[in-house]
Amino acid sequence: MWKGRFKEDTSALVQDYTCSVEIDKKFYLEDIEGSKAHVKMLAKQKIISEEDARKILEGLEKVKREIEDGKFEWKKELEDVHMNIENRLTEIIGEVGKKVHTARSRNDQVVLDFRLYISKNLKKWQKKLLSLIEELIKKAENHIEVILPGFTHLQPAQPISLAHYLLAYVFMFKRDVERIEDALKRIEVSPLGACALAGTTHNIDPLCVAKELGFPKVFENSIDAVSDRDFVMESIFVGACVMMHISRMCEDFIIWSNPYFGFLILPDKFATGSSIMPQKKNPDILELTRGKAGRVYGNLINIMTILKGLSLTYNRDLQEDKFPFMDTDETLSSSLEVLIEFIKEVKFNKKKMEELLKVGFINATELADYLVKKGISFRDAHFITGRIVAYCEELGKGLEDLSVSEMKKFCPLIEEDVYEYLDYKKSVMRRISLGGTGFDRIKEQIEYAKKWIHKKNGGSV
Ligand code: ARG
Numbered sequence: 207m208w209k210g211r212f213k214e215d216t217s218a219l220v221q222d223y224t225c226s227v228e229i230d231k232k233f234y235l236e237d238i239e240g241s242k243a244h245v246k247m248l249a250k251q252k253i254i255s256e257e258d259a260r261k262i263l264e265g266l267e268k269v270k271r272e273i274e275d276g277k278f279e280w281k282k283e284l285e286d287v288h289m290n291i292e293n294r295l296t297e298i299i300g301e302v303g304k305k306v307h308t309a310r311s312r313n314d315q316v317v318l319d320f321r322l323y324i325s326k327n328l329k330k331w332q333k334k335l336l337s338l339i340e341e342l343i344k345k346a347e348n349h350i351e352v353i354l355p356g357f358t359h360l361q362p363a364q365p366i367s368l369a370h371y372l373l374a375y376v377f378m379f380k381r382d383v384e385r386i387e388d389a390l391k392r393i394e395v396s397p398l399g400a401c402a403l404a405g406t407t408h409n410i411d412p413l414c415v416a417k418e419l420g421f422p423k424v425f426e427n428s429i430d431a432v433s434d435r436d437f438v439m440e441s442i443f444v445g446a447c448v449m450m451h452i453s454r455m456c457e458d459f460i461i462w463s464n465p466y467f468g469f470l471i472l473p474d475k476f477a478t479g480s481s482i483m484p485q486k487k488n489p490d491i492l493e494l495t496r497g498k499a500g501r502v503y504g505n506l507i508n509i510m511t512i513l514k515g516l517s518l519t520y521n522r523d524l525q526e527d528k529f530p531f532m533d534t535d536e537t538l539s540s541s542l543e544v545l546i547e548f549i550k551e552v553k554f555n556k557k558k559m560e561e562l563l564k565v566g567f568i569n570a571t572e573l574a575d576y577l578v579k580k581g582i583s584f585r586d587a588h589f590i591t592g593r594i595v596a597y598c599e600e601l602g603k604g605l606e607d608l609s610v611s612e613m614k615k616f617c618p619l620i621e622e623d624v625y626e627y628l629d630y631k632k633s634v635m636r637r638i639s640l641g642g643t644g645f646d647r648i649k650e651q652i653e654y655a656k657k658w659i660h661k662k663n664g665g666s667v
Contacts, residue, residue: 216283227280229528230287231273236322237287238270240315241306243418244398248308253408258302265299266291266306286525287319288312309410311402313432313520318398320528322419324441325393327535328386334542335383335448336662339376341549343655346372350648353634354469354559355568360461362566365630368554370643373651378451380658385444393437395423400431403519433519435509438527442506445534449499452541456492459552463489468558473551491548495541502537505530563630564604567595573605576627580619590617 216224242263249259269291272278284290289312296303346369356366396419399405399412405428416424425431462470472487480486508530512523570591577587594616598605606628613620626632638644641651 221283221285224285224522224525225282226286226525226528227282227284227290229532230316230319231280231290232532233319233323234273234287234291235270236319236326237291237315238266239322239419240318240398241266241291243415244310245306246418247411247414248305250414251409251411253308253410254305258305261299261302262295262306265295265303268298269294286312286316288315309401309406309408310398311400311432313402314397314400314428316524317400317432317434318396318419320531321393321395321397321421321437324437324531325390325421328390328393328441328444331445331448331535331538331542332383332386332662334539334546335379335386336659338542338546338549339379339383339655339659341546342372342376342379343652343659345369345549345552346376346648347652349554350645350652351631352554352556352559353563353630355562355566356643362562362568364571365563365568365634366643367634367645367648368559369648369652373648373655375451375455376651376655378454379448380655382444382448382451383662385447389437389440389444391423392440394421395425395437396421397425397431397434400425400428403429403432429519433516435513435524435527438531439506439509439513442502442509442530442534445538446499446502446506448538449502449541452545453496453499455545456489456496460489460492460496463487463492467562468555469562471553471555473548473553475551476548491544495544498537498541502534505534560630567598567605569605569628569630569633570595572627572633573624576624577617577619582617582619 245254245259245262245266248254249256254262269278272294278290278294280290281293284293292303292306295306349368349372352368353365354368354371355362356364356371396412396416398415399410412424416422459470461467463472472489474487476489476491477487478490480488509527512526516523573594574584574587574591577590578584582590594605594608594613597612597616598608606625610620610622610624613624634643635645638647641647
């Protein structure tokens with residue numbers, strides 16, 4: 207493309223080193239869509255003739271078909287997707303093909319393609335997240351009255367409903383869906399018309415190109431338009447955040463699948479065995495997914511480092527922005543797919559959860575709250591309960607196993623009604639404060655989440 211200026215051909219070594227076609231050919235469709243929108247605008251603005259535009263549009267369609275039929279020959283010496291497509295276009299329709307690059311530079315073209323590509327893929331992430339949320343809601347609906355010990359510091363804390371727990375993930379992933387929505391506002395901005403960096407002397411209409419491509423906004427400043435890769439960084443950050451949420455869920459499920467807990471029964475389809483220990487059922491899928499979060503964090507650091515200290519405007523460093531996004535996209539998509547299936551298949555062991563309620567005095571807060579209701583300050587109630595717990599620990603008993611007379615030794619205000627408070631299920635049911643684990647509150651959370659997802663799926667409320 208730049209033969210005019212050079213006397214010698216580029217060395218093969220340099221060609222290999224600078225070529226990006228292996229990765230950017232993934233957005234051939236966006237490149238063609240972008241070129242079509244650009245050409246239509248050029249004709250509308252009378253920068254090229256209607257006739258030329260028609261020929262180019264037809265030619266682009268042919269190129270697209272060749273690529274999709276696997277007949278297109280990608281050439282390394284043509285560096286990237288943009289030059290490969292333009293070159294083939296000219297081969298097919300002749301000299302007029304060269305007019306496609308009027309009032310355009312690869313600098314704005316690559317940003318446009320990448321923005322279109324990222325926008326499409328982030329919408330796919332959203333869909334997958336919505337499916338995952340739907341599965342979690344279904345599981346929550348079926349486990350409202352299943353009680354298990356909740357932890358803080360991974361130590362027994364208070365009884366909670368399993369549905370409440372699963373809903374926590376629903377609300378985490380809901381934020382991710384919303385984060386994508388918000389990022390899209392900054393991703394769906396058309397840079398076409400910024401040209402190399404300074405705009406153009408041609409009478410272009412960038413807004414028309416943006417509209418044609420379904421982007422609501424157009425760039426404000428041509429220098430920024432070709433330099434900006436915030437949208438890549440932000441997308442990877444959103445991906446990293448999803449992976450972080452996923453990894454926390456995996457970690458919980460890994461712990462729960464350990465037979466010492468036994469809360470979760472690993473579906474055979476999603477478990478792996480050991481080559482030496484015949485009894486083993488390992489949660490490799492969950493571990494791998496947890497591990498992949500690290501890979502996406504790496505991608506985030508990668509793009510942030512590429513951008514740091516980079517002078518304006520386009521520098522070839524920016525070609526390196528594709529890998530971290532593509533890798534994030536693949537990692538995230540496959541992780542979400544596996545996880546959706548896992549949630550569909552997973553079973554919980556209610557009996558084990560109930561058995562473990564009795565370990566670690568998780569009804570102690572209830573006893574303290576009971577004493578508060580009897581008129582004692584919370585601090586004193588905390589102290590008295592602490593002493594009763596220590597007493598029980600020595601005897602190897604639970605709080606609910608003590609007689610009223612035994613408890614009265616610690617506080618004479620304790621009466622028969624204390625057992626109501628020490629009951630695990632009732633303790634859950636009583637937590638009806640906002641967003642709490644009380645069954646009615648859980649039903650509200652489920653209703654809210656279902657309405658939200660219905661709306662996201664395009665339904666009316
Ligand atoms: N392959 C390049 C990239 O991915 C396209 C833009 C090239 N622009 C240039 N001025 N060399 O960034």
